[in-house]
Amino acid sequence: DAGITQSPRHKVTETGTPVTLRCHxxxxxxxxxxxxxxxxxxxxxxHYSYGVKDTDKGEVSDGYSVSRSKTEDxxxxxxxxxxxxxxxxxxxxxxxxxxxxxxxxxxxxTVV
Amino acid sequence: QKEVEQxxxxxxxxxxxxxxxxxxxxxxxxxxFFWYRQYSGKSPELIMFxxxxxxxxxxxxxxxxxxxxxxxxxxxxxSQPSDSATYLCAVNSRDYKLSFGxxxxxxxxx
Numbered sequence: 001d002a003g004i005t006q007s008p009r010h011k012v013t014e015t016g017t018p019v020t021l022r023c024h025x026x027x028x029x030x031x032x033x034x035x036x037x038x039x040x041x042x043x044x045x046x047h048y049s050y051g052v053k054d055t056d057k058g059e060v061s062d063g064y065s066v067s068r069s070k071t072e073d074x075x076x077x078x079x080x081x082x083x084x085x086x087x088x089x090x091x092x093x094x095x096x097x098x099x100x101x102x103x104x105x106x107x108x109x110t111v112v
Numbered sequence: 113q114k115e116v117e118q119x120x121x122x123x124x125x126x127x128x129x130x131x132x133x134x135x136x137x138x139x140x141x142x143x144x145f146f147w148y149r150q151y152s153g154k155s156p157e158l159i160m161f162x163x164x165x166x167x168x169x170x171x172x173x174x175x176x177x178x179x180x181x182x183x184x185x186x187x188x189x190x191s192q193p194s195d196s197a198t199y200l201c202a203v204n205s206r207d208y209k210l211s212f213g214x215x216x217x218x219x220x221x222x
Binding site: 031033035040041042043044045048050056058059090092094097098099100101102103104105106 | 115118143144146155156157158161163200202204207208209210211212213214215
């Protein structure tokens, strides 16, 4: 398995609170992605990174921010969680542009 | 228009039959195409990738790419109950994004 770890694996939080999800890799891969998965929607890209401090928005970035200060860590922050952000969040890594991505175990986030 | 679209399914096939999955994409400049399999409650796992027009075979799986039609497909031959899963098409576009379709759920009937 690719060396990719998401934390926490499960989290319940209250509406309006900030939440940070962490993706940590030991593969030294350049590309990292955050997705959310909801029934009927497949995987939707939130943000992605193509290098340290190089990030860009995906299709569902509103309400989310990211940071990547070092190669191995990609953080996803919900500044003020809402119930619509209840979802399963997946992090993925890839060696280069156009190469296959490997996924973390996922984080199940519930906003109550 | 969504960047990646898949036939909605669900798809039910008898054991031993061929399952056919289709995917279209909007960015004509896309270069890399992937099929992932996801079992319920698990992470997606890569089963095939294809970069060039034509067919690519790996065991019981065949991926087909037609860039002119912006179309990717996956055939699963001799379908087994263990192939029951959701299959996700993914496309890597020019701006580094890796976008996925909504997935097609396949059920193989014993």
